[in-house]
Structure formats: C-alpha cells, structure tokens
Amino acid sequence: MQFLSDNAAAVHPAVWDALKAADGPDSPYDGDALSAALDGRFSELFGKPCTVLWVATGTAANCLALATIVQPHGGVVCHQEAHIEVDEGGAPGFYLHGAKLMLAGGQSAKLTPAAILAAIDPIRDDVHQVQPHAIAITQASEYGCSYRPDEIAAIADLARDRGLALHMDGARFANAAAFLGCAPAEAAGPVDTLSFGFIKNGAMSAEAIVFFDAGAADVARYRRKRAGHLQSKGRYLAAQLLAMLDGDLWLDNARHANSAAQEIGLACAERLMHPVEANEVFVRCSAAEREALRAQGFGFYDWGDGAARFVTAWNTRAEDASALAQAIGNL
Incomplete structure (x- = not known):
C-alpha cells in the first residue's frame, strides 16, 4: 500500500492514449500542432492570455521560469523549506547563474508579507548586498497547505510595491485548486510565472511553464534550448498536457x-x-x-x-x- 509519493503513481490511461494518438509525422521540437494548441487551451483555463512551454521536469519548470525574471546578481525570496531550496540540488543557482535564494520563515511552509519583509528589509540598497528580484511561493506548500486567494493577493501587492516579480511553484497546483474549490485563476492569483505540475497528477513526463507575459516566454524559449530541454519530439509532451486538461481530468485526479x-x-x-x-x-x-x-x-x-x-x-x-x-x- 503505497503512500511514498505521488511521483510513484501510475500514468493515467488517458495520457497513454494521447501519447499513442500523437504518433505519426509532425514538425519537430515545438513546431507541431499539439504544442501550438497549448497557449489557447491554457488561456481558456485561466481566463486570460498566457503562453505555455512544456518541459520534462518540475525542477526545470521552476528554474527556467525564475531565470526569466531574476538576474544573476539578484535574489529570490522563498520559504526556508521550499522545494527550490531543499530538494532541487542547487539547480536554481545553476539555471540562474548564481542568483541567491533568500530564505524566510512561515507556518506550514507558507510565506506571509511580514515574513518576506523580515527577509528583505535589512538588505542595504547598495552594490555590496544582493538585492531581491522576485518572490517564489509554493501552491500547495511543502507541508500540503494551500494559499487562499487573498493570501496570494497580499503577497502580490507587496511584490508590486517593491518592484519584485512573483513566481508560483505549482507542483501540486491541481490539488490546491481542488481543495480551494475556486477557478484556476484564483488559485494562482496575479503571479507572473507558474510551473503547473502534471507528472504528480497522472502525466508521464511533462510539466507546463505558464507565462502571463508573452515577452518573458520569448526569453524562456532560448533558455529552454540552452538548458537542453527543447525536446525534439515535443508533441509527446504537449499531448500529455492536453490530455490532462481534457474534461478537467487534472482536477478530477x-x-x-x-x-x-x-x-x-x-x-x-x-x-x-x-x-x-x-x-x-x-x-x-x-x-x-x-x-x-x-x-x-x-x-x-x-x-x-x-x-x-x-x-x-x-x-x-x-x-x-x-x-x-x-x-x-x-x-
């Protein structure tokens, strides 16, 4: 009786069917029809325009998203028990070319505006100290707790006030949305980037990076290629994401x-x-x-x-x- 991890779960039959259906000739990389359909499908889901890139791992999704909104000399405020700090093997520093993770506390691995301010207010505004460029929150948190829409809005207000970008690690975004019982846009809030997790929820090898700024997505395309994540048969990743969206399978799971x-x-x-x-x-x-x-x-x-x-x-x-x-x- 397996309760080790949702990563150990089987691939959903609908995903296997979608992979088989994607077989056959099409354009390589992300030039195929399935990859081209992602922007429209996710824009419909979130009720606003967004651009979506597939990648094969949650680590890549988080780090490529952050790399588009954080300069190498900057920092990312995250919880001290966030996945990007504890469980990604230094990948953020690698993908972000040395940008610093700035750690904050908070109950049940959730950040609050007060905890964020406690981490960044002591930083002097000079070249001798790393300046924060972004905030990263996790939905649901490392302890399985979900941010309410008003909690995300408060953090987003702080981010805008301080000129910081806001990223959401959504490895279990589906579970948070299901618990909250609200629209996906409310469960995500006004974030700039979202790594929307599917592998834990029934996919095989595909995660989505959702950009609510098309310009950031254009930069991320180059970073994805440089990082070795532009897969030549990308239609098979896109097929998984689309299959999970069909009939709200992601939410039912x-x-x-x-x-x-x-x-x-x-x-x-x-x-x-x-x-x-x-x-x-x-x-x-x-x-x-x-x-x-x-x-x-x-x-x-x-x-x-x-x-x-x-x-x-x-x-x-x-x-x-x-x-x-x-x-x-x-x-």
Missing part, C-alpha cells in the same frame, strides 16, 4: 487524491502536524510506530524526527486509504 488524504487526516486527531489541504498528510509517529505501520504493508517516508509523511495520488485505492486511516487510529 486531484480531487480523488485529496479525498483519500482527507480520510487519512481525519483519523490522525492530535497526531496531525499540519492541516490537510491537498494530498499530503504529516503525522507524529515514534520510530516504533512507524515500523509497526510498515510491518502492516504501508510505504511512506520518514519526515524529520518523529514524523511520517503520507502522500495520496490520483490512483490511490479507497481500501488502502481506509486501511491506513484505521491503522493510524489504532496506534
């Missing part, structure tokens, strides 16, 4: 994963470390209790001292979620 996480979270009572607002559940468990759960067949990651992380997915079986909920309740 996220709702299923969220529902399983909610069931598990309800069984945790005082053991629950963070609100369950996406598809991750963080639980206080002793080492002996974690081993007892593993002995019953549950796969999951230890998450720091005295914690376990359980992640549900689009294909989590209802009986597995119920079994885990009962096992945690019985501890």
Whole structure:
C-alpha cells in the first residue's frame, strides 16, 4: 500500500492514449500542432492570455521560469523549506547563474508579507548586498497547505510595491485548486510565472511553464534550448498536457487524491502536524510506530524526527486509504 509519493503513481490511461494518438509525422521540437494548441487551451483555463512551454521536469519548470525574471546578481525570496531550496540540488543557482535564494520563515511552509519583509528589509540598497528580484511561493506548500486567494493577493501587492516579480511553484497546483474549490485563476492569483505540475497528477513526463507575459516566454524559449530541454519530439509532451486538461481530468485526479488524504487526516486527531489541504498528510509517529505501520504493508517516508509523511495520488485505492486511516487510529 503505497503512500511514498505521488511521483510513484501510475500514468493515467488517458495520457497513454494521447501519447499513442500523437504518433505519426509532425514538425519537430515545438513546431507541431499539439504544442501550438497549448497557449489557447491554457488561456481558456485561466481566463486570460498566457503562453505555455512544456518541459520534462518540475525542477526545470521552476528554474527556467525564475531565470526569466531574476538576474544573476539578484535574489529570490522563498520559504526556508521550499522545494527550490531543499530538494532541487542547487539547480536554481545553476539555471540562474548564481542568483541567491533568500530564505524566510512561515507556518506550514507558507510565506506571509511580514515574513518576506523580515527577509528583505535589512538588505542595504547598495552594490555590496544582493538585492531581491522576485518572490517564489509554493501552491500547495511543502507541508500540503494551500494559499487562499487573498493570501496570494497580499503577497502580490507587496511584490508590486517593491518592484519584485512573483513566481508560483505549482507542483501540486491541481490539488490546491481542488481543495480551494475556486477557478484556476484564483488559485494562482496575479503571479507572473507558474510551473503547473502534471507528472504528480497522472502525466508521464511533462510539466507546463505558464507565462502571463508573452515577452518573458520569448526569453524562456532560448533558455529552454540552452538548458537542453527543447525536446525534439515535443508533441509527446504537449499531448500529455492536453490530455490532462481534457474534461478537467487534472482536477478530477486531484480531487480523488485529496479525498483519500482527507480520510487519512481525519483519523490522525492530535497526531496531525499540519492541516490537510491537498494530498499530503504529516503525522507524529515514534520510530516504533512507524515500523509497526510498515510491518502492516504501508510505504511512506520518514519526515524529520518523529514524523511520517503520507502522500495520496490520483490512483490511490479507497481500501488502502481506509486501511491506513484505521491503522493510524489504532496506534
């Protein structure tokens, strides 16, 4: 019974079908009909014009997006537990040619305007110190908590006031949108760039970088090529993204994963470390209790001292979620 990661989930059958349907001759790189359809489909989804580039990994999506809005001598304000700080192997520094990550705190790995100001206000406005160029937030956060539209708006207001760009790491954007029950545009807010995650939610090897400024997308095209992410058979990446948008499959998958996480979270009572607002559940468990759960067949990651992380997915079986909920309740 697998709760290690939504990255371990299977590829959705509709995505396999779309990959087969994309077989056949077409223009290489991003000159194919499927890639050309992305801008229109995502603009319809968000209710405003946007330009979309596919890439193969979330790391590339985040870093290529940030590289278009941050100069090498600048900095990116992010949470101290953000994925770009903790889990991307220094890729931001590599793609951004040395730009600095400026770390801030916040409950459940979410930034607030106050935390951002605490990180940037002490910086002197001179050439001897790195100046912030952008803010990066994660929707949903590293602890599975979702930013409400008003929270994003407050951060966006601060960013505009300070002349900073705003990026959203949306590796689990679908789960946040499903939890919030609002339109995608509200779940994203007035960000400049969004890495819209699909792989965790049923795709095989495609993520979307959504640019709400066509000029930034034009710059990113060159950076994508230079970084080795302009795949020659790009239609197969575009096919996955379009398949996930068809019939709101992306949202249905996220709702299923969220529902399983909610069931598990309800069984945790005082053991629950963070609100369950996406598809991750963080639980206080002793080492002996974690081993007892593993002995019953549950796969999951230890998450720091005295914690376990359980992640549900689009294909989590209802009986597995119920079994885990009962096992945690019985501890």
